[in-house]
Amino acid sequence: QSALTQPASVSGSPGQSITISCTGTSSDVGGYNYVSWYQQHPGKAPKLMIYDVSKRPSGVSNRFSGSKSGNTASLTISGLQAEDEADYYCSSYTSSSTLFGGGTKLTVL
Amino acid sequence: QVQLQESGPGLVKPSETLSLTCAVSGYSISSGYYWGWIRQPPGKGLEWIGSIYHSGSTYYNPSLKSRVTISVDTSKNQFSLKLSSVTAADTAVYYCARLFRYVGPWGQGTLVTVSS
Numbered sequence: 001q002s003a004l005t006q007p008a009s010v011s012g013s014p015g016q017s018i019t020i021s022c023t024g025t026s027s028d029v030g031g032y033n034y035v036s037w038y039q040q041h042p043g044k045a046p047k048l049m050i051y052d053v054s055k056r057p058s059g060v061s062n063r064f065s066g067s068k069s070g071n072t073a074s075l076t077i078s079g080l081q082a083e084d085e086a087d088y089y090c091s092s093y094t095s096s097s098t099l100f101g102g103g104t105k106l107t108v109l
Numbered sequence: 110q111v112q113l114q115e116s117g118p119g120l121v122k123p124s125e126t127l128s129l130t131c132a133v134s135g136y137s138i139s140s141g142y143y144w145g146w147i148r149q150p151p152g153k154g155l156e157w158i159g160s161i162y163h164s165g166s167t168y169y170n171p172s173l174k175s176r177v178t179i180s181v182d183t184s185k186n187q188f189s190l191k192l193s194s195v196t197a198a199d200t201a202v203y204y205c206a207r208l209f210r211y212v213g214p215w216g217q218g219t220l221v222t223v224s225s
Contacts, residue, residue: 003154036211038155045204045218046155051211089155093210096168098145103154 004029004090004101011107017078020104022090023071030071034093037066037075040103041086049088050075082108111136113205113216121199121223127192131205131216132185139163139183143208146179146190148201149218156201160208161188195223 005023012018022029022037029035035053038046048057050066053073063078073092077084085108090101117129131144138144145160159169161179169177173192181188192199202218 034210038212045215046212048211048213057213091155091212093208097170098147098157098160098208098212100147100155100157 004092004099006088006090006101006104008102009105009107011109012077012080013109014080014082016080017076018080018106019077020075020088020090020106022073022075022092022101024073024092024099025071028092028094028099029068029073032092032094033068035066035068035073036091036093037064038089038091039084039086040089046089077106080108084108111207111214113207113214115203115205115216115219117219117221119220119222121195121221122225123196123223124194127190127195127199127221127223129190129203129205129219129221130187131189132187133207134186136207137183138181138186138188143168144181144188145206145208147204147206147212147215148199149204150198150201158190158192158203197223199223 037050040046053068054066065076088104092099112134114132121127143160146158159179161167176193178191200223204218205216206212
């Protein structure tokens with residue numbers, strides 16, 4: 001099984017919107033509506049931001065949204081804030097495994 | 110509130126076996142869900158190691174399958190990881206977590222260094 005593909009880095013200015021892509025295959029991202037996204041600040045455990053492609057856990061800002069088209073899922077962060085600067089990972093759950101993307105470093109300029 | 114806490118040696122010698130335990134509080138493992146381990150080498154991304162159901166059925170990352178054993182002790186409400194024949198490449202922060210359609214909650218993570 002291969003890791004999911006994410007861009008290594010993205011950047012944006014405060015107030016702008018950015019989108020991070022996550023590409024898999026029909027056996028993982030494309031085959032299940034079980035894509036999730038995690039935010040990780042340095043030295044901290046990952047935090048769940050989106051699950052089941054587009055659902056937000058309680059307490060997560062509605063500036064975070066998720067979507068999926070075919071084998072590619074996307075995380076969009078609108079109204080960028082300095083506190084959003086972190087690493088972001090996508091994940092896909094299948095019936096026999098959990099895959100992660102390589103991670104994307106978000107820089108807020 | 111479900112909480113997970115990893116424990117185990119922070120230093121393991123090359124060729125030996127890494128052993129970690131995850132204690133779960135606020136939820137009975139016997140009630141369901143998969144529980145598992147994820148690791149993150151310094152400066153690198155997340156890697157799923159494997160998962161176990163309360164019944165004992167397991168799924169492992171194919172790249173680690175030959176060296177990994179995950180077990181569950183429902184009487185103690187905890188589950189464990191054993192990784193054999195470790196090398197420096199196994200140095201990482203090891204997280205335990207509940208796994209379902211997503212990963213969470215997570216333990217705080219524990220750094221395991223492989224070095225002589």
